[in-house]
Amino acid sequence: MDLRYSESENEFRKELREWLAEVLPALPAKPGPHAWDERRAYDTGWQRMLFDAGYAGINWPTAYGGRGASLTEQLIYLEETTRAGAPYVGVNFVGLLHAGPTIMTEASEEQKAAHLPRILRGEEVWCQGFSEPGAGSDLASLSCRAVRDGDEYVVTGQKIWTSFAQVADYCELLVRTDPSSKHKGITWLICPMGLPGMEVRPLRTIVGSSEFSEVFFDDVRVPVTQRVGDENDGWRIAMVTFSFERGTSFISDLVETDRTIGELVKLARRVTRRSATAWDDVALRREVGHLQAEMDALWAMTKRNLAQADRNGVPGVGGSVMKLYYSELLQRLTDVAMRVLGRAGLSREDVGGLESGAFVEERLRSTSFTIAAGSSQIQRNIIAERILGLPKDR
């Protein structure tokens, strides 16, 4: 077991840090939550800067134009960019971390050539059309129907919770091609957004902005050439993608959670009740120290996961454990922050000279972390059945 970074890993960190110090101060101001065109331009502009500097697709193989970085370098990349406050992957999330990797492993050469370079350069934005009103945790029960008509699929149905649908160019779309089979009747399509018969209706989220939408399909014609893999093989393909999602994609959230603990300390020092600060309260200090101890442990576990993924090609038990633990830890952390804030928590804007708004926002935002990408209950099912080998419920 070795926790030392090699010379080349340290060099990688140093170069990245220098580059970030150079470019971040020159970035334009972050657009507001409702300015979707500006948000797209901001996120894809950042992606283009990464591309020009050789950091785009940090986890993508060099054969597809990526950096082909080792897992340790990816960890360093996520750590440094998050610490430095660099823009989050944002609207590029699905393209870079989901659709892109799926296309790499499953799509035809034409499809790869059409999409991968554009995703890397920030020219193409993707969304994920998986969930439906009737198919959430039980995703394989999805019913959005695609019927073959000559060399086209005719798609009718509805998707929901589709993040970034209003600014996306393409949707990775799961459709039902065989109603007589559950898992073996699903097909994976590259669906261009804005085809005739498609309608995007933004939904207002708990934080007030429209991060996700409903997408309606009414006899939408998608060419068969847009299919990835075989007809009815879409479930397997989607599962391949999930294994990417559970590898390194939560690391920046982890770093962010760690950073938030430090911010909480700063906040608690400034909040005063009667004559003492919140930080003078030993009960609070213990609680924060406890969270930090857990966070450190989780970070160490993440490094073990990466080492195991490096050896075996797939992340160890870690993926589900990490997702479950950090999302619940973040909620406990933001709960403590709300308690420290007291009535200052009534405002999502900074009040009383405190940097309070970000905590209130984070408390609300973090409620989604135990729901999206496999809810906490689903993660516990996975751990119980796949790791502990306990019998299925049914």
Place this chain on the structure above:
Amino acid sequence: MDFELSADQVALQDGVRNFCEGRFTIDTVRRLEASGGIDRGLWTELAEMGVFSLRLPEDDGGVGLGWADAVLAFEELGRALVPGPLVWTQLAAGLVPGAATGETIVGGLDRDGEVALVEFPGAIDVLLVLDEHGAFRVDPRSVVLRSIDAPLDPLTPVAEVAGLLPRGDQLLDAEGATALRWQGAALTAGYLLGVSEASTDLAVAYSRERVQFDRPIAAFQALKHLMADMLVRTEVARGAVYAAGVTLDDPSVGSVERAVGSAKLTAAEAALGNTKTSVQIHGGMGYTWEVDAHLHLKRAYALEPQFGSRDEWAERIAELLDALVA
């Protein structure tokens, strides 16, 4: 960076595990209650395994390994619930003659504000006492003890110090004593990690066998989620415990104090959380003396306050954090 066990470490882990499975079956462990938790012959076998001399240089009759290896060995001792002042004797190797070879059984106690209880009073040859000035070697026969008939853990007999604790011979200064506390925290965390795993295994095995409402209780989601949480607590603690060992060996990779604190805290959390859950999953059987679940639970409680409780470490880590955050 490669935070995975080396081939040698896997071999060490397997070696200690096989040894424990052969020599410290749960029946053997239970029988040790009658002899105050310790059998000299078995203690010598532990020493011959290298459990105490592990970190000593080969020239001094040791194995020349590090803390990262030591925590792995202690994880296995914890899994088997091997009783005795294992941590204190391992800390004393190289400090107290005979500790490494098993001839001298070393117990210990930290005087800082605790009720003064001596563990394994009938078996120890040397008592190591830590206080704010350093580490001291005390002859246990010179300590007036009040015997206690009902210890929390039947395999951790205790006696109360009656009157003043003799000062003894100073072995280490204050700094040395602090280092021992951190090292002791890491080893104890390793042991607790093993207890967490053993209690998970016990609960999982029982839940697969026990049938109610015409199915194994393991099929009930309420219990599956409890057991998933057992695994989660264990895996998170494992990260911290192994990191503590590595950081003790090479302090350039991080703060030793924070690493051992995180290890001790999360391992205690895992051990207590898991052993309580295991009792619950066993139902009425969990409340009996016959089933091992209570032995895990009691050992976890016995070790929680050793080398810094969860509260103490949480407070200390907050202090360290406070110093870091501008």
